[in-house]
Every structure is written in C-alpha cells, then in structure tokens.
Amino acid sequence: MDAMALKGIRVIDVTQVWAGPLVTRIMGDFGAEVIKVESIQRPDIVRYEHRPKYPPNDKTYNQGGYYHQLNRNKYGITLDLSRSKGTELLLQLARHADIVVENFSLRVFENFGLNYERFAAVKPDIIMLSLKGYGDSGPYRNGPAFGSTIEAMSGFKSLLGYGDSVPIYTGACLADPLSALYGLFAVINALISRQKTAKRQYISVSMHEAMTSINEEAFLEYGIQQRKPEQWGSGHPCFSPYGSYRCGGMIHG
Numbered sequence: 727m728d729a730m731a732l733k734g735i736r737v738i739d740v741t742q743v744w745a746g747p748l749v750t751r752i753m754g755d756f757g758a759e760v761i762k763v764e765s766i767q768r769p770d771i772v773r774y775e776h777r778p779k780y781p782p783n784d785k786t787y788n789q790g791g792y793y794h795q796l797n798r799n800k801y802g803i804t805l806d807l808s809r810s811k812g813t814e815l816l817l818q819l820a821r822h823a824d825i826v827v828e829n830f831s832l833r834v835f836e837n838f839g840l841n842y843e844r845f846a847a848v849k850p851d852i853i854m855l856s857l858k859g860y861g862d863s864g865p866y867r868n869g870p871a872f873g874s875t876i877e878a879m880s881g882f883k884s885l886l887g888y889g890d891s892v893p894i895y896t897g898a899c900l901a902d903p904l905s906a907l908y909g910l911f912a913v914i915n916a917l918i919s920r921q922k923t924a925k926r927q928y929i930s931v932s933m934h935e936a937m938t939s940i941n942e943e944a945f946l947e948y949g950i951q952q953r954k955p956e957q958w959g960s961g962h963p964c965f966s967p968y969g970s971y972r973c974g975g976m977i978h979g
Contacts (some may be wrong), residue, residue, distance in 0.1 A: 784792070860933075885955055909931040
C-alpha cells in the first residue's frame with residue numbers, strides 16, 4: 727500500500743472552534759503529524775460542546791464530542807502564548823515543522839508578538855495559513871467572526887427565506903467549512919510549489935470572501951439589473967420542479 731499523501735508533513739495547529747481545526751484534521755486524516763496548541767487559561771471552546779451529562783467527572787474538558795470530531799489524529803500540547811517563554815517554545819516547534827495554521831483574529835496574534843516573519847526566521851521554507859473573518863486588511867480586519875456572523879455580513883443570509891419573510895440563518899455555519907476547504911486547497915498547492923521552488927508561502931483566507939464567492943449570481947443580479955434577489959425558500963429561480971411539495975399520502979411497501 728502506498729504511504730498516505732501527507733505522511734512526513736508536520737503541522738503546528740494554533741486554531742480553535744471549527745474552520746481552523748477542520749483544515750488540520752483533514753491533514754491528519756491524510757497522514758500529517760498535527761500538533762494542536764492550546765492554553766490551559768483559554769482552551770478550545772468546543773471542548774465543552776456536546777458533552778454527555780452522565781456520568782459527571784472532573785475531566786469534562788475531554789468529553790466534548792464536537793472537539794473530538796474536529797481534532798482526531800492530532801497530538802496536543804499546552805502553551806501560554808501571552809508569555810515570552812510560550813512564544814519561544816512555539817517557535818522552536820515551528821523550526822521542525824512544515825506548516826503553521828492559525829485562526830485567531832488579527833490583533834490576537836499581534837499581541838502575542840507572532841507573525842509570518844517570525845516563523846519564517848526560524849524555518850525559511852515554512853508555509854503559514856491564517857484564517858481570518860475579514861482578512862488581513864480593511865476596516866473589519868480586527869473583528870472576531872463566527873460562521874453565523876459571516877453568513878449575515880456576506881449577504882448570504884438575505885437570500886434565505888420565504889417571500890417577504892425575515893432572512894433565515896442556515897443553522898450550519900456554512901462559512902466555516904467553506905473557508906476551511908479553501909485554506910486546505912491553498913496549503914496543498916503551496917506544498918507542491920515548495921517541492922519545485924523551495925520557497926515559503928504565507929496564505930491568508932478571509933471567511934467573508936469565501937462566503938461571498940458563492941453569492942455571485944445575487945451580486946450580478948443586483949449590479950446589472952438593480953434588483954434585489956428574491957427569497958425562493960426551497961424553490962429555485964431556474965429549475966422546475968424544484969422544491970418541497972405536499973404528497974397525497976403515504977406509500978407502504
């Protein structure tokens with residue numbers, strides 16, 4: 727059997743919640759060695775999501791089903807990045823890694839004194855992926871973001887609903903897995919490029935831009951026709967039959 731596609735690749739995972747951990751989880755699924763970095767003072771918040779109520783014990787931080795689903799095939803380490811010793815240890819890890827992934831808001835990594843240049847100084851061919859709500863520039867660059875807020879800010883939420891109803895949230899935080907896949911594809915391409923050029927790369931993925939990329943028809947409709955896109959509910963403006971329909975009765979086999 728051939729080796730897994732990312733075997734021999736080491737990833738430093740400084741991510742939380744969904745978008746970032748999903749990128750590194752898929753890398754781990756394909757054989758990469760992923761080292762997840764958390765702090766005791768502020769662990770990944772999804773450690774406490776979807777925990778069983780019984781039996782209770784003192785290790786509730788290890789019971790979150792959502793956390794385990796997103797962080798399988800990873801090693802774990804705790805570092806306090808608010809202290810210089812913590813950032814020094816993180817940079818030592820990066821010296822022996824291929825990829826660094828982080829998804830903090832811009833100001834957080836800046837407050838830690840960490841950026842792409844510091845990682846590149848210790849590992850000249852490092853590949854770094856930053857997943858941000860609104861990218862590295864612009865008026866919202868320091869804003870925190872979740873998939874639900876990005877659905878609204880990108881205009882996607884306004885397309886969901888029925889007729890003149892209020893906009894409807896998908897309930898799936900679609901911006902998270904979408905931006906995660908964009909980031910993953912970019913990192914894989916950077917690895918292929920590094921094999922040919924030996925050059926490092928910095929990749930910045932904006933969740934807002936990723937979500938906006940699937941709204942192109944709505945933007946064109948408004949930009950060209952000056953018409954606000956309609957809410958089609960479970961229907962479709964072009965295809966028929968397309969939607970949810972009442973049935974005449976149950977069919978029993």
